[in-house]
Amino acid sequence: MPLPRKKDDATTGGAPILNIPRAHVKLFDVEEYEKPYAVERKRDGAKFTLDPGFNCNVEVLNDHRDGFDNGTRFFESFKYKQDRKTGKWFNKENSKLGSVTKVVKPGYFQDETISPLMADDLEGFEMICRVKPKKNPTNGEVVGSTIDWETMEALPSKRKKKPADREAAPAQTDAEPEDLNEDEWSDIPF
Numbered sequence: 001m002p003l004p005r006k007k008d009d010a011t012t013g014g015a016p017i018l019n020i021p022r023a024h025v026k027l028f029d030v031e032e033y034e035k036p037y038a039v040e041r042k043r044d045g046a047k048f049t050l051d052p053g054f055n056c057n058v059e060v061l062n063d064h065r066d067g068f069d070n071g072t073r074f075f076e077s078f079k080y081k082q083d084r085k086t087g088k089w090f091n092k093e094n095s096k097l098g099s100v101t102k103v104v105k106p107g108y109f110q111d112e113t114i115s116p117l118m119a120d121d122l123e124g125f126e127m128i129c130r131v132k133p134k135k136n137p138t139n140g141e142v143v144g145s146t147i148d149w150e151t152m153e154a155l156p157s158k159r160k161k162k163p164a165d166r167e168a169a170p171a172q173t174d175a176e177p178e179d180l181n182e183d184e185w186s187d188i189p190f
Helices: 096-104
Strands: 020-033 037-040 047-050 053-062 073-079 126-135 142-147
Touching: 053 126, 073 096, 073 142
Parallel strands: none
Antiparallel strands: 020 053, 020 126, 037 047, 053 073, 126 142
16 A cells, blocks of 8 residues: 655755745844864754854845745854864855855955855855755755855846947037938838
8 A cells, every 4th residue: 555645845954945046135143163163963963073164044135036035034153164174264255154255345355355154244145046955964864945156156246247349428419310211211101
């Protein structure tokens, strides 16, 4: 006899499961950890040591669809990477943390004079990105939502840009063009 089916309620332990191709999101409650730190899972008391990085909450401001997911919030982390030889932690350009750094501080990895990324830089920061289901790397189970790090981009500028090659429109005059032959246009019905 076949087993009964159970419809997924699109949540896992209270974490929303979202799949939004192009979302306008805001980061808030940002905390930075510069060293590995211990956490305890509330539901079962299990203890873990996590890598340093930035932890925050994310709110979907605009799902660019029907608005159903607007206001939905989820947890996100941007982790530092560890140098295998020295054991030191750093912000790696080709990583999730590196990608958000490039959006917040354009030119950061090319210009040494740009100050390091701080929690205050991320607090209240808004961007466009894909939000996708987050999977447990061990068993593939969907456990919530995450920002797709390869899709992060700054909000579009509200200022309209003029094309560089666009010239000012010539001024209108009341004079008739000299080369206009009205006989050529007489058969066009107006």
